[in-house]
Amino acid sequence: MRQETPRSFFKVVIYLFGFLLLWEWLKPLKVVTDTASLTYFIVFIALALTLSYFRIHYAITAFVKILFILYSLHGLYYMGSFFSPRWFREFSHDLWENLGLTLGREWPSLSFEYRSLLFFVLLWLMTYLIHYWLSVRKTILLFYVMTVTYVCLIDTFTVYEGDKSIIRVVIFGFLLMGLLALERLVQREQLLGSKMSRHRWIVPLTVMLGISSVVAFAAPKADPIWPDPVPYLQSFSEGAGGSGVNKIGYDTDDTKLGGPFVGDPTVIFNAEVTREHYWKIESKDLYTGKGWEQSISDDQQDPLTFDPGKKVPIPSPQSDEERDLESEKVMVERTYSHVAYPYGVETINGNENGYFSFNPIDEKVTSYKEPDETVKLEEYELSYRSPSYSQKKMKAANEEQEIMQVPEFVDRYTQLPDTIPQRVKDLAVEITAEEDNWYDKVRAIEQYFSKEAYVYDQFDVPVPEEEQDYVDQFLFETRRGYCDNFSTSMVVLVRSLGIPARWAKGYTEGEYSRQVDSTYKLYEVSNNNAHSWVEVFFPEVGWVPFEPTVGFSNNVSYQYDIDIPDSDNNEVPIPEQKETPKQPLQPEEDTASSGDGFSLSKLWDDITSFIADNWGKIVMGTILLIIMGIALFLVRRRWMPYVLILYYRRKSSDDVFSEAYLSLMKQLERYGLKMDDGQTLRGYSRYIDQFFGTREMTSLTNNYERVLYGQSPTKEDWAKMRELWENLIKRTTG
Incomplete structure (x- = not known):
């Protein structure tokens, strides 16, 4: 007791x-x-x-x-x-x-x-x-x-x-x-x-x-290294829109910007392209202090229609006919009626039984089957000439040029709400104080955000208070946000200087998938690639895209045609360097590639691209494999005998019986029948036979002792003992 x-x-x-x-x-x-x-x-x-x-x-x-x-x-x-x-x-x-x-x-x-x-x-x-x-x-x-x-x-x-x-x-x-x-x-x-x-x-x-x-x-606690998963999961539930958490992707409603958003890897379309570029969908011109609207309703101006393969009626003050006409193919995963197109688009094919409509207000292209019925395209092709913008003409732009004498145009694209704080306008003047032309002022504003260490953030982004301006909050209080914060702020700063600007939206170039052939590359564009940027108007040049968002580059091509005064050394001007995009675009071709198109550089880029695109699955797969390995190790007593049986059935050497007997001893130990210190083989064999109620271990031990004390093992020994050995080792799986 x-x-x-x-x-x-x-x-x-x-x-x-x-x-x-x-x-x-x-x-x-x-x-x-x-x-x-x-x-x-x-x-x-x-x-x-x-x-x-x-x-x-x-x-x-x-x-x-x-x-x-x-x-x-x-x-x-x-x-x-x-x-x-x-x-x-x-x-x-x-x-x-x-x-x-x-x-x-x-x-x-x-x-x-x-x-x-x-x-x-x-x-x-x-x-x-x-x-x-x-x-x-x-x-x-x-x-x-x-x-x-x-x-x-x-x-x-x-x-x-x-x-x-x-x-x-x-x-x-x-x-x-x-x-x-x-x-x-x-x-x-x-x-x-x-x-x-x-x-x-x-x-x-x-x-x-x-x-x-x-x-x-x-002890002090480290900050979390992963974003909070709750907003992402809650975004799938009904009514999640009221929570202030947005889901990234293209949306027509931009009246209330701000607040965090969660990623969405849903693929929208795949595109076979010759070069990386942004995909534009529409632009907006009326800033309200909280978001963007259109200053002109759709019923105030008739849309322009055009047939597939015909010239897209997008106005362009100048055309660069010297640049090659390029064609691209878009395969849509999530069908929609609007068309995403590159700058310089000329023709669109894919709606052969219908027509296309171009809205001159927001420059949105929509596919129609009948006058009042839109059609969702699953695939379309387009041709375009990649534009190249003259720096000389942009630097020469000023408010005295002809288009700037049209009040309707100037008022529309320099509009700012009366509630815009004065410190926003003062900041625009301060940023551009050392510049003497429109182009350099716009570039100074574009580069301001990266110089002043503004932070790109998708999660810790507040919604403006009722009396608070969206741009003012970003510029002077939070100094962190995503593309909508950066692009809207740049438009407001540029407009504060009297320079026409508007807000554009669509998708970035997407994620590189693979090389289709020697000319085309396949890019995957998902909701995560939804983006907004800035367009600034320069007379004699047109609307020029700019990218203020930290970490992004829109691959704009400039003509370096500025007049350089003669000098004795006749130095050639160095073209202005552009930001290098952080996301991997096109893998460099290995110059030493073989005739069939294979190259070590391409193979390495494909591997790194695959890992970057699937790192989550790789990590989860590795964890699952580790867990499965640990589980198999913990239950090895149950499956190891069958592996040993198959292994020793294939062996035919003379010492196979000795090896098999020692393997049996290890398996019995895994089963929990461990041989005690000082215990003899015969005593241990009797203990095993008593435990299982057989005579198999004693017979195997007697034969092993004869081998151990001088008798050379033979194949015949193993043939006689194999059945006893298999019967006994199978008993340890229970």
Whole structure:
């Protein structure tokens, strides 16, 4: 009895920690559900674990649990005496109706009484599993991991604060795992009495866990390295738009800009292109202080229609006929009626049974089948001449040129709301104070954001207050944002100087996929490539795109035709360098490529591109492989014998029997039948045969000893012993 008392005490402690872990599952229910009281559920858990601890007969246990569940349901939902048959008739009727609703999968119609009954049944199953893990398997790791995951998810996606709960779970879980490890050791090694003093195990475990918990709680915490997944997941739910979290992608409504957005890798279209360029969809001209609208409604100006293959009626003050006409093909994944096109587009094909419409207000091209019916194209081709903008003409632009004498045009593209703060206009003057022409002023504003270390950020981006200007907030307060912040701010700054500008939107060049042939490259354009930029008007040149967003480059081509005064050394002017885009565009061709188009450089670029595009899948796949490897290693006792059987069936050397016998010894050790120190082979073989109830190990050992003490092994020895060896090693898989 003196030995049983401490064992009983530690078993009670083990069940107590199991109860505390399961209790942590119930605590969030009062916060995230309409559950008013958890008392009945907590008492039920304690009752079930107590009955399991004392190993009460299952019939008595079931009767007691059912009686307590009925008593709890009566106390929660019914009036009167528990012994009154009236409430039981009502409960039986409700149970019958809810069973029908369950079979009909009408979940919202289930009564609260029935839901509580189901929850009691769930707790019944959970307590049985806890008892099984604690008393039979003596391991609680799976339930511990499930508890930590549950608390983390509840803390992340609900209002429940799980900070204290996760600390309790860690402490209870590690103490419980330590106690169970001790119990497994005592049981396996049969350590009784003076051979094992439990406090020598428990005290160091408790001290170590307590110190590490205090240190971990008090130590400084690093900031999270991954973005919060909640906005991304919530963006898929209905009504997510009201949360202030946007989902990246093309959208026609730009009246309220600001706030964070979540990425969306959904592919919109694939394009076979000859060079990288932006894909334009539309432009907007009216800045409201909160976002963008059109100053002219669609019904105020008739759209221009054109047939497939005909000239697109996009106005251009100058045409560069010297540049080659290039053609590209667009394969649409998410069909839409508008057309994404490059600058300099001339013709569009793909709507052979209809026509195209060009809106001169926003420069949007739409495909039509009938006068009032749009058509969504799955594929179209277009031709264009990549524009090259004259620096000489842009530097010569000024307010005295002909187009600048048209009030309607100037008012439309230099418009600013009356509420724009004066400090925004003052900043524009300050940035361009040292420049004497439109082009240099625009370039100074374009480069201002990178020089002043503005930050590109998709998540920590606030929404302007009701009386706050969107641009003013970005320029002077947050100084962080994404393309909409940068592009809108540049348009406002340029307009503050009286220079016509507008807001353009569409997609960047996308992600490089592969080389189609010697001419074309395939690019993948997704919602993540949705983008906005700036267009500035220069008389005699037209609308010129500019890219103020930090980390982006729109691949604009300039004519370096500025007059340079003669000098003695006749130095050739160095063309202005453009920003190098951060995203990989076209992989460089290896000059030493073979005749069939293969090159080491291209192969390396394909590999790096594949890794960049699929790094998440690669990481997850690697983790899964590691987990599978660990799982296979942990259960190797079950599958290793079959591998050994196949391996030794193929071997035909003379010493195959000796190798097979030693492999059998290792497998028996993995099974838990380890040979004790000082034990002889014959004594060990008798122990094995006694354990399995056979004579196979003795026969194998006798033959092995003859080999061990001088008799040369032969193939015939293995042929005679192989069946015994296979029968015995298969027994270790159970």
